Amino acid sequence: MRTVLLLICSNVFMTIAWYGHLRKGFEQRPLVLIILMSWLIALPEYALQVPANRIGHRTFTAPQLKIIQEAISVSVFIIFSVLYLGEKPNYRDAIAFVLILLAVAIAVWPFKPALANGPPAV
Numbered sequence: 001m002r003t004v005l006l007l008i009c010s011n012v013f014m015t016i017a018w019y020g021h022l023r024k025g026f027e028q029r030p031l032v033l034i035i036l037m038s039w040l041i042a043l044p045e046y047a048l049q050v051p052a053n054r055i056g057h058r059t060f061t062a063p064q065l066k067i068i069q070e071a072i073s074v075s076v077f078i079i080f081s082v083l084y085l086g087e088k089p090n091y092r093d094a095i096a097f098v099l100i101l102l103a104v105a106i107a108v109w110p111f112k113p114a115l116a117n118g119p120p121a122v
Contacts, residue, residue: 014045015073017041019085049069
């Protein structure tokens with residue numbers, strides 16, 4: 001659960017850093033300034049994402065973590081898109097989101113705690 005909470009917080013920062021400048025009013029700002037602002041916003045994202053992955057890797061495989069992260073990323077983005085950008089997803093976006101959630105279910109079902117000691121050696 002701690003992994004998921006850290007990933008949610010991380011993705012809030014990531015979404016703001018990557019897409020916050022798309023809101024009307026930022027078009028006139030120099031691209032270099034937007035990039036620097038995005039980097040400053042993204043720094044906390046890394047500070048949350050790295051521990052989330054380290055903690056999560058005790059239970060999940062790396063591919064499972066990535067799939068979970070992508071579902072969280074899309075979830076956060078949809079909320080951001082509606083509330084901040086004023087753009088609502090269409091029915092095809094909704095279908096795609098359901099498929100992403102299905103991918104998470106496939107990746108983690110059935111949950112096997114055999115990785116409690118870490119992933120298998122390659």
